[in-house]
Amino acid sequence: MGVQRVLVSAPAKVNLALRVGGPRPDGFHPLDTVFVALDIFDDVEVTAADELTCEITGLGEDLPTDETNLAMRAARALHARQRSEGPSGAHISITKRIPVAGGMAGGSADAAATLVALNKLWDLGLSDHQLSHIGADLGSDVPFALKGGIAHGQGRGEHLDEVPVLALHGWALITRSDGLSTPAVFREFDRLNPDAGEPASTADLREALSRGTLDDVAALAVNDLEPAAASLKPELGAMLSELRAGGLHALLSGSGPTIAVLAEPAQLPGLAADLAARYPACSVLTAYGPAAGAHVREAE
Ligand code: C5P
Numbered sequence: 001m002g003v004q005r006v007l008v009s010a011p012a013k014v015n016l017a018l019r020v021g022g023p024r025p026d027g028f029h030p031l032d033t034v035f036v037a038l039d040i041f042d043d044v045e046v047t048a049a050d051e052l053t054c055e056i057t058g059l060g061e062d063l064p065t066d067e068t069n070l071a072m073r074a075a076r077a078l079h080a081r082q083r084s085e086g087p088s089g090a091h092i093s094i095t096k097r098i099p100v101a102g103g104m105a106g107g108s109a110d111a112a113a114t115l116v117a118l119n120k121l122w123d124l125g126l127s128d129h130q131l132s133h134i135g136a137d138l139g140s141d142v143p144f145a146l147k148g149g150i151a152h153g154q155g156r157g158e159h160l161d162e163v164p165v166l167a168l169h170g171w172a173l174i175t176r177s178d179g180l181s182t183p184a185v186f187r188e189f190d191r192l193n194p195d196a197g198e199p200a201s202t203a204d205l206r207e208a209l210s211r212g213t214l215d216d217v218a219a220l221a222v223n224d225l226e227p228a229a230a231s232l233k234p235e236l237g238a239m240l241s242e243l244r245a246g247g248l249h250a251l252l253s254g255s256g257p258t259i260a261v262l263a264e265p266a267q268l269p270g271l272a273a274d275l276a277a278r279y280p281a282c283s284v285l286t287a288y289g290p291a292a293g294a295h296v297r298e299a300e
Helices: 070-081 106-121 128-138 142-147 182-192 203-211 214-220 226-232 234-245 265-278
Strands: 005-020 031-047 052-058 090-096 150-154 159-162 169-175 249-252 259-263 283-289 295-299
Touching: 005 106, 005 142, 005 203, 031 106, 031 142, 031 169, 031 203, 052 070, 070 090, 070 106, 070 128, 090 106, 106 128, 106 142, 106 295, 128 142, 142 150, 142 159, 169 265, 182 226, 203 214, 214 259, 226 234, 226 249, 234 249, 234 259, 259 265, 265 283
Parallel strands: 052 090
Antiparallel strands: 005 031, 005 295, 031 090, 031 150, 031 283, 150 159, 169 259, 169 283, 249 259
16 A cells, blocks of 8 residues: 555745735736745645545634645645556645735745645656646745745746755744735736836845845845725725834735734844833744755655
């Protein structure tokens, strides 16, 4: 009997820089971005079964577990890819820790973890490159959730190059229960930037990462979706201004509404406690990055 159970963890991400261009003919926006994987992981456990089923525990217990769930779509895509009549059933159990609809790629992490887990359970032998290719069709952030670390992303985020990293950074993540829809934020970006061309470059930031101090890196951190997210949720703009006025390195994470505050690792616990006291309506998480991409933790 082959493998019956596989447990895979996949990381959350923040974008240390997210530069956005005007929409392409396919509706997606060209990006120039620097992804950082954080050590907040969703776990996906797959067990051998005849049918394909899914359950979610932890955050997002009310998320759909039907065919619209990205993990289910990942399983279907993987099965469709097999030329011979391979297995198509599995029970997928997701333990969510990454905030839902928070701009931290939680859905993409689940899809990435499912691809890695089923590749092993179903003994498909697909390479990282092949999984990444299937993942890119599921969501722009799935290839990065597979890869982890720090990476330069281009295209719609799926073309990745590794960025050499010297330092471990701390992140305080101010999350809220009312999420933002990624397509809605991109639509608002289009409304605010009708003449957007190619995305700006993140070369300066990548250079700073390979040599600089945290202050150098933080000075170049930027997110072009911030005005759009703040336009849809004005309290976000107010919070970002307030945090920056207090000297903190605050940044919108992805399409929001999570606000990520960059900090020296030693300062992180104190900072997180201050932020939790200041914003009692929000939850404050802490994370360190870079962290590993989707990886097998147990297989039996
Ligand atoms: O690729 P993903 O499914 O995560 O994208 C969700 C939505 O976000 C897309 O349908 C699109 O509206 C928007 N998006 C975009 N440009 C990108 C990535 C996402 O317009 N580069």
